[in-house]
Amino acid sequence: MAATTAPNTPASSIQYVSQRKRAWRTFSRNRSALVGLVLVILLVLIAIFAPLIAPYNPLSQSTINRLQGPSSEHWLGRDPYGRDVFSRIIYGTRVALQVGILSVLLGGILGTSIGVIAAYFGGKIEALLMRLVDVLLSFPDLITGLLVMAVLGSGMEKLIIAIALTITPRFARIAHGPTLGLKEKEFVEAARALGQRNPVILVRHILPNIGGELVVLASLWTASAIRLEASLSFIGLGVPPPTATWGQMIREGTVYLSSLPLLSLAPGVALLITVFAFNLVGDGLRDVLDPRSR
Amino acid sequence: MFRFIIKRLLLAIPTLFAVLTIIFLLMRVVPGDPAYAVLGDYASEEAVTALREQMGIDKPIWRQYLTYMGGILRGDLGDSLITRQPAWDQIRTVLPYSLQLTGAAILIALSLGIPFGVITAVKRNTGIDYVVRIVSLAGLSAPAFYIGLLLMYLLSAKAGWFPAISTAGFDDIGKNLHALVLPAITLGLVETAYVTRMTRSVMLNVLSDDYVRTARAKGLRNRTVLMRHALRPGVVPIVALVGIFTIGLIGGSVLTEEVFARPGLGKLMVGATTRRDYTLLQAIMVVYALIIVVVNIVVDIIYTWIDPRVQR
Numbered sequence: 001m002a003a004t005t006a007p008n009t010p011a012s013s014i015q016y017v018s019q020r021k022r023a024w025r026t027f028s029r030n031r032s033a034l035v036g037l038v039l040v041i042l043l044v045l046i047a048i049f050a051p052l053i054a055p056y057n058p059l060s061q062s063t064i065n066r067l068q069g070p071s072s073e074h075w076l077g078r079d080p081y082g083r084d085v086f087s088r089i090i091y092g093t094r095v096a097l098q099v100g101i102l103s104v105l106l107g108g109i110l111g112t113s114i115g116v117i118a119a120y121f122g123g124k125i126e127a128l129l130m131r132l133v134d135v136l137l138s139f140p141d142l143i144t145g146l147l148v149m150a151v152l153g154s155g156m157e158k159l160i161i162a163i164a165l166t167i168t169p170r171f172a173r174i175a176h177g178p179t180l181g182l183k184e185k186e187f188v189e190a191a192r193a194l195g196q197r198n199p200v201i202l203v204r205h206i207l208p209n210i211g212g213e214l215v216v217l218a219s220l221w222t223a224s225a226i227r228l229e230a231s232l233s234f235i236g237l238g239v240p241p242p243t244a245t246w247g248q249m250i251r252e253g254t255v256y257l258s259s260l261p262l263l264s265l266a267p268g269v270a271l272l273i274t275v276f277a278f279n280l281v282g283d284g285l286r287d288v289l290d291p292r293s294r
Numbered sequence: 295m296f297r298f299i300i301k302r303l304l305l306a307i308p309t310l311f312a313v314l315t316i317i318f319l320l321m322r323v324v325p326g327d328p329a330y331a332v333l334g335d336y337a338s339e340e341a342v343t344a345l346r347e348q349m350g351i352d353k354p355i356w357r358q359y360l361t362y363m364g365g366i367l368r369g370d371l372g373d374s375l376i377t378r379q380p381a382w383d384q385i386r387t388v389l390p391y392s393l394q395l396t397g398a399a400i401l402i403a404l405s406l407g408i409p410f411g412v413i414t415a416v417k418r419n420t421g422i423d424y425v426v427r428i429v430s431l432a433g434l435s436a437p438a439f440y441i442g443l444l445l446m447y448l449l450s451a452k453a454g455w456f457p458a459i460s461t462a463g464f465d466d467i468g469k470n471l472h473a474l475v476l477p478a479i480t481l482g483l484v485e486t487a488y489v490t491r492m493t494r495s496v497m498l499n500v501l502s503d504d505y506v507r508t509a510r511a512k513g514l515r516n517r518t519v520l521m522r523h524a525l526r527p528g529v530v531p532i533v534a535l536v537g538i539f540t541i542g543l544i545g546g547s548v549l550t551e552e553v554f555a556r557p558g559l560g561k562l563m564v565g566a567t568t569r570r571d572y573t574l575l576q577a578i579m580v581v582y583a584l585i586i587v588v589v590n591i592v593v594d595i596i597y598t599w600i601d602p603r604v605q606r
Contacts, residue, residue, distance in 0.1 A: 032428065131309075131312065134309075135316065138313075138586050138590065140544045142545035142546075142548055143582060146548070146563065146567055147567075147575075149567070150567040151323060231438075234549065235549075235568075254553070257443065257451050264443055272432070272435055272436055276432055279434060279435050280431070
């Protein structure tokens with residue numbers, strides 16, 4: 001009986017599992033990628049459980065106790081408003097991850113749709129869309145982000161939109177190339193011959209085949225998105241105060257750099273670790289997909 | 295080659311046109327009335343009307359577009375809303391500072407990044423490779439403003455070697471260069487990380503090529519193989535990438551100038567953004583767009599010149 005069930009198992013699912021296993025093996029053998037993954041998980045946990053981890057309310061001010069150095073009660077000291085720096089760094093994780101992940105999600109979906117649709121339908125749509133993508137790509141992210149924030153005004157949602165717009169063209173470019181090749185493949189033609197509608201073909205047959213590259217891009221761009229969020233906050237165009245964001249904390253601390261360096265150096269370390277962690281994961285994932293790049 | 299350059303220049307025209315149009319449209323979708331944004335909500339009716347007239351936003355959008363494009367063609371980028379001075383005058387004053395900083399940063403990035411990249415590729419998967427790779431990834435993770443702050447803390451606040459504020463003008467060149475050091479290292483280090491990673495992956499590709507193996511098999515010394523056979527073809531993509539760095543540097547220079555209170559295009563842009571000086575912002579964007587398009591053309595030309603196969 002066992003012999004007859006085996007051939008009924010679809011061959012693709014067997015291969016799929018083994019591929020995934022092999023991918024995990026390559027990834028987990030990469031020590032720095034594993035470190036990155038552990039750090040990312042830790043950061044997500046810190047963001048979720050921030051109220052339990054932070055010893056103080058990140059917004060409660062105390063003007064009498066402003067600008068204090070590290071002590072046993074306030075590990076990293078108190079800022080110009082007397083707020084606990086450590087608690088603010090913990091809460092800053094929320095903004096960083098929220099903005100980083102949501103903007104990549106938004107930009108990723110938008111960009112992938114543009115790239116895939118442009119490649120699949122070709123013609124004038126493709127020419128127009130990809131031209132637009134190239135123009136957007138030629139601008140430095142910070143400039144695009146700054147410009148969009150200048151136009152939209154400040155706020156968390158606007159920041160996410162601004163950063164997503166810098167990410168959209170990258171996903172469009174990456175999704176566009178492979179789709180061009182895929183749409184000529186036999187299995188896509190077969191699906192078309194079977195009468196499947198275009199949206200179904202795109203989602204069921206094209207997307208799964210470019211998914212890997214998109215995931216690598218997503219983790220690398222989450223790193224960039226978090227860095228961009230901090231940069232815009234540093235300039236004063238991020239989530240408005242009093243919400244704790246790393247970029248703004250660093251900016252506020254610069255004035256006291258020689259007397260209380262931790263005010264701006266400590267949130268910077270948190271930022272550095274976070275961006276580094278996502279970069280490590282992205283690098284590891286890229287090695288899984290393209291072993292030659294190692 | 296000449297035909298290629300002409301073709302490339304002609305190709306740049308529609309791109310530039312598109313970019314300038316996008317900038318124009320973006321500046322017109324500012325929510326609410328830009329005149330109110332500048333003057334505040336309690337401005338008098340007459341003041342708003344006067345400013346709208348001065349900004350030209352009382353006219354239909356196609357007229358505004360023609361004025362804008364016509365102005366750019368004549369080299370007129372409009373007047374700043376705040377200072378009422380021609381925007382180009384303000385840009386012209388800070389442009390040398392930006393060019394100086396960018397140039398110094400590229401110099402640092404190339405002179406550090408290429409050797410690091412080559413060493414890590416040759417000593418692949420050894421301790422050195424591992425350390426440099428991790429450090430350069432950390433360098434990529436650090437935003438320019440944080441590297442700047444660290445340097446400012448260590449070399450200015452603690453050691454007192456360099457000024458923390460980089461405003462020295464060009465009349466005293468010694469002072470000017472002294473003030474340039476920290477910003478240049480800041481921006482240079484960020485780019486060094488890029489160049490190192492890029493050089494490493496390019497060199498890894500080249501080193502596994504057949505002709506390098508042949509050169510080795512001939513018994514050539516390692517150094518000769520590296521300098522004569524491997525580095526030369528490797529330089530092609532690296533040189534082309536310098537163009538991309540230059541564009542990337544624009545973003546980094548905004549942050550660096552902000553940290554060191556250094557005059558420059560980036561600082562001017564941040565100021566224009568926070569003060570809602572939309573005409574100045576638009577003018578700076580036009581200048582950036584021109585720089586980006588020109589850099590792209592120059593890179594394409596250099597690329598074709600080094601490697602004629604690209605021309606097709």
